[in-house]
Amino acid sequence: MSNVVVVEGLRKSYGSVKAVAGVSFTVGRGQIFALLGPNGAGKSTTLEILEGFRARDGGRVEVLGLDPGDRAVARELRERIGLVLQDIAVEPYLTVREAIARNAGYYRNPRDVDELIELVDLSGLERRKVRALSGGQKRRLDLALGMIGNPDLLFLDEPTTGFDPSARRSAWQVVRNLREAGTTVVLTTHHMEEAQELADRVAVISDGRIVSEGTPENLGGRDTSRVRISFVPPAGSTAADLPVDAIPGKGARVVTETDEPTATLHRLTDWALRRGTVLDQLTVERPSLEDIYLDLTDRDAPEPATRGNAL
Numbered sequence: 353m354s355n356v357v358v359v360e361g362l363r364k365s366y367g368s369v370k371a372v373a374g375v376s377f378t379v380g381r382g383q384i385f386a387l388l389g390p391n392g393a394g395k396s397t398t399l400e401i402l403e404g405f406r407a408r409d410g411g412r413v414e415v416l417g418l419d420p421g422d423r424a425v426a427r428e429l430r431e432r433i434g435l436v437l438q439d440i441a442v443e444p445y446l447t448v449r450e451a452i453a454r455n456a457g458y459y460r461n462p463r464d465v466d467e468l469i470e471l472v473d474l475s476g477l478e479r480r481k482v483r484a485l486s487g488g489q490k491r492r493l494d495l496a497l498g499m500i501g502n503p504d505l506l507f508l509d510e511p512t513t514g515f516d517p518s519a520r521r522s523a524w525q526v527v528r529n530l531r532e533a534g535t536t537v538v539l540t541t542h543h544m545e546e547a548q549e550l551a552d553r554v555a556v557i558s559d560g561r562i563v564s565e566g567t568p569e570n571l572g573g574r575d576t577s578r579v580r581i582s583f584v585p586p587a588g589s590t591a592a593d594l595p596v597d598a599i600p601g602k603g604a605r606v607v608t609e610t611d612e613p614t615a616t617l618h619r620l621t622d623w624a625l626r627r628g629t630v631l632d633q634l635t636v637e638r639p640s641l642e643d644i645y646l647d648l649t650d651r652d653a654p655e656p657a658t659r660g661n662a663l
C-alpha cells in the first residue's frame with residue numbers, strides 16, 4: 353500500500369513549549385487514521401503542519417507526495433485535500449445550498465452539490481440560512497464543505513463534536529463510504545467510540561510524542577490483556593464453592609480474571625448447569641479502547657472502574 357502521509361521526526365516548538373517533539377507515523381492510501389490525545393498533546397499542531405498552515409522546526413513531512421512546507425505546492429495541495437476544522441466560519445446569510453455551491457466553484461473537479469447534501473443528511477434544509485442551523489446541522493455542513501472538492505485526503509478535526517447519537521452514526525457512515533470510494537482520512541477525536549468504529553489505525557500522542565500506535569483492537573496490548581468475567585453467584589453458594597478463583601466485585605457480583613477465557617467460561621458454566629442454576633448477570637470483557645487510552649495518557653491514574661464490552 354502506498355503512503356499518502358509520511359511523517360518522520362516532526363518537531364515544532366512555540367517558544368519554550370515543545371508542542372511536537374519527534375513524531376513519526378505513516379498513513380496508507382484509503383486508510384482512516386485517528387490521532388488521539390489529551391488537550392494540548394500536539395494533535396492540532398501536527399495536523400496544521402500537514403495541512404500546510406504551520407511551518408515545522410524539523411523532521412520530514414510528505415502529504416500526497418508533496419512537502420506542505422513548500423509554498424510552491426500550496427495550490428496543488430489545497431486542490432487535493434479537504435479540511436473539516438473546528439470553528440469554521442461560514443457566511444451566515446447564505447443558505448445551505450448556496451454555501452456548498454459557492455465552495456464548489458473553488459475546485460476543478462467538485463462533487464455534485466445535491467448528492468452531497470443528501471450524503472450528509474441535510475436534505476430538506478437546502479434553503480435554510482446557515483445562521484439558523486443547529487450546532488449539529490452546522491457541523492454536517494462543515495463536513496459537506498470539506499468534501500465538496502472531491503479530495504484524495506480529508507482531514508477531520510473532531511468531526512462529530514456536538515452531534516446527537518443518531519447524527520453521529522450517520523456521519524460515521526458518510527466517512528466509511530468515503531473510505532470505500534478510496535479517500536484517505538486523518539481525524540482527531542476525543543470520542544473513543546468514534547476511533548473504535550472508524551479507524552483502521554490509531555496513534556496516541558501525549559506531550560508531543562506518540563506513546564502507542566496500532567489498530568483499535570490491539571493498541572497498547574488490548575488484544576492480549578486479561579479477560580474479566582463477572583457474575584452474581586447462585587443463591588446459597590459462596591466464593592469458595594466456585595470452580596475458579598474470584599474476588600468480590602460491585603454489589604453481589606464476583607470477578608475473575610483469566611488469560612484463557614474459553615476454558616474458564618467452560619468450567620464456570622459447566623459448574624452452574626450441573627447444579628441446575630445460572631450465572632446471573634454474566635459479563636465477559638476486555639479493557640475498552642478508552643481504558644487503554646487512559647492508561648497510556650495518564651499512568652498515575654487508578655485502574656479504571658468501568659470496562660467496555662468488546663471481547
Ligand SMILES: Nc1ncnc2c1ncn2[C@@H]1O[C@H](COP(=O)(O)OP(=O)(O)OP(=O)(O)O)[C@@H](O)[C@H]1O
Pocket residue numbers: 366369370371389390391392393394395396397398
Ligand atoms: N499558537 C500557539 N502559540 C503558543 N503555544 C501554542 C500555540 N498553539 C498551540 N500551543 C501549545 O502547544 C501545545 C500543543 O497544542 P495543540 O493545539 O497542538 O494540542 P491539541 O492536542 O490539538 O489539543 P486539543 O485537544 O485541546 O485541541 C499546547 O501546550 C498549546 O498550549
